[in-house]
Amino acid sequence: MTQRLYSLLAASILLLIIFASLIWLADADFFKSITAFFKGAFGGRKYAYLLVTISRAALITGMAIAALIAFRAGLFNIGGEGQLVIGGLASAFVAINLPFGGPAGIFLVLLAGMIAAGVWAMLAGIMKLWLGVPILVGTLLLNYPARYIASYFVSHPLRDIASGMPQTHLIEKSLWLPLLPGTRLDIGFIFILFIFCIVLIYCYRTVGGYEAKMTGLSIDFANASGLKTKKISLKTLALSGAIAGLVGAIAVLGIHHRFTDGMLVQPLYAWTGIVAALMVSLIPWAVLPAGFFFAAIHSGASGMERTADVPKEIAIIVQGMIILFVASKVPTAFNQNIGSGK
């Protein structure tokens, strides 16, 4: 434990040094940059930037939860990106074609995103059970068809030609996620908070969550104990995919109000979510602060670029360093069966 604390301390100091020297390289003032960073992440008029951070944090945390659920069941689902895109696309498709709006409409659109993405994630499970394709490979490869199916749909059948961009028509206003009164923050983050609570209960209190965890810790143990591991794996994948799909639907209904090609891929929501989940060693409650942390880095970086003239990429480099530090921890998160002692 103390050793872990030391390594955390060492990593933080190293990061700070790298950060400082990068700012020095960019020929900017260190303290001005830092202030700009914090203002960009948490400040702004009426806390406008903080709200941007929260909105982004919701998406990243959602993806982190999706990753966490699969990982703790021993399913290395790194296809969050594909599930996110499919969820977003399906919800945009339903939203455009839905004849009515309002809460019921929003509910239906969100549900459509969840179902589509859940089925997409289950494909990898089916490939595993019937064809023996490892989950890691299956989920990763399914990212590509997802991405290009979406590209095709928004460039051809669903394209809003007048806009001149590969994107769908704007969604009917009554289907937009409402804003918090007096702000520009939509209520998508509340959905994510709600899911977060549900997942906490799932992990700590439900039979399903318990059985998934046991399957993840040792599949032989689960099999010998009479758990239906195939069913558990499929269910867990579907759940993980459904949460990714919900994130996609929230991004469509809350932020963009349409599906634009690449809008869910470029910001790396899914991958950042995976890193966030791994960074906290798959501790369920900790994904919330982790998601917020990564969102803050991004908004802070934008703020730094605006006011202190420090390129945004510097923050991205720092984030990359964090990911590297985390990556060195990944093997232990997935190799829990190596025994020590008897």
Place this chain on the structure above:
Amino acid sequence: MKAELHEISVKFGTFCAVNNVSLSFAPGEIHALVGENGAGKSTAMSVLFGLNTDYQGNIFINDQLRRWKSPADAISAGIGMVHQHFMLQETMSVLENVILCSEPVNKLGFVNFAAAAKTVQNLIDSYDLQIDQTQKVGELSVGQRQAVEILKLLYRRSEFLILDEPTAVLTPNEKEELFQSLSNFKASGKSIILITHKIDEVMMIADKVSVMRSGNLISSKLLKNTSKNEIQQNIIGGKLPKPIKRKQMHPKDIGFEMQKVIIPGLATGGKPISLKVYLGEIVGIAGVSGNGQGSLVEAIVGIRNILSGNMLLSNENISDQDVSARRKIGLSYIPEDRQSVGLALDASVLENSCVSQMRNKQFSNGYFFNLQHLFKFSEQLVSEYDIRVGSVKSKVRTMSGGNKQKLVVARELEQKKQLVIAENPTWGVDIGAINKIHQELIKMRDMGHAILLVSNEIEEIMGLSDRIHVMANGQLSESLNSDQVTANKLGELMLSRNEPALSEKLEMMRP
């Protein structure tokens, strides 16, 4: 090489695992370190081997004070250790495994395999080890794998060999081979430490015996100056337990039956297996490990499908049922491999103790579990079976082998199922835990349950079973009454087909 531990103490938090222990080891001597699991033997040796660097006291090698930073220091000083769980790469050859991390390389960084092979072959020949260095480790028997581990030490010129429970996994034949090798090492002036809890082996091969109990050194004497009885008393620290009493039973109802079952992976020339276990009896299946017992047990539990035949449990045909259905009908299973099949090491005691009952009424309503009841239930298991652990929230990984096994046994027996399958239930656990587990099995029998005991230990089979089958080369012998059969007769049946069992080879081809 002379080695000495001087007043070594190791503390884990407030728990004192090794308390002021001084031991000396001389060249050309086999020194047995005995004691129950958790007595501190392995911890003391891990200090000597550099695995544990957080200790008080001193290590002297050839009268020089040394302090290791890591096992690498100890290895370069000529100390080597074979762990209870082997550390080998199964897909690599024996040679590759042996030279791994100390390969002879030329200036360009290429490994000189020819030179390495020659050195290794020399070692194999001079100590008369039974291994072929070109074979893949995955194809070797357990005994041969152990020889590879030892070869690794010899290749690194270790003068000082620490063997942790080396015979736990060996057949009688392999054990003899190992002891022969150990005598050879002794003759060449190497110093050997044997960590074990099998007293018979100590009496057979050791020159000096040291007994540890709960972190303390109880005695350290030359073998000729002590007796088996004295060692035994020192180990458990009290009087020897009485032999287990059993009730006279007159079993007449069948609890479990296999009718002409053919199991894939068991090469018996298609010869089916038939077996009956009556309620109120223990049926033992003796045999050298790897003769198909594993496949048989998997088939009964439902992890492995069968090709044909019927299996009846409570008059229900369970051949096509999955594990959870069979468990529901009345089966519980104590797996041989507690590390990955019997337990989830990174889950808590509580999580491990409820695994197959989680969907029962008291434990949950099918969706949410009843945490209060889970705590009550697991705490009850812990106290009833004398499982030593801080709290039921502790991870199972932190417990000693004997306590882990007691937890598995407790969980499975507590369900009071009609058929209990116990697969090497006392593998690698200390005397105290062995007695406890044996008592519990007998108790289940006396209560009228059907118990199938699969074990590699003849003594265990003879001591517990009412009837005995011998499994060799995938075939099950006729049943023998345990009060009419001798250990010799069993041994003869077990070894009747001495060549490596075909089933073993098929086992390896299984994906």
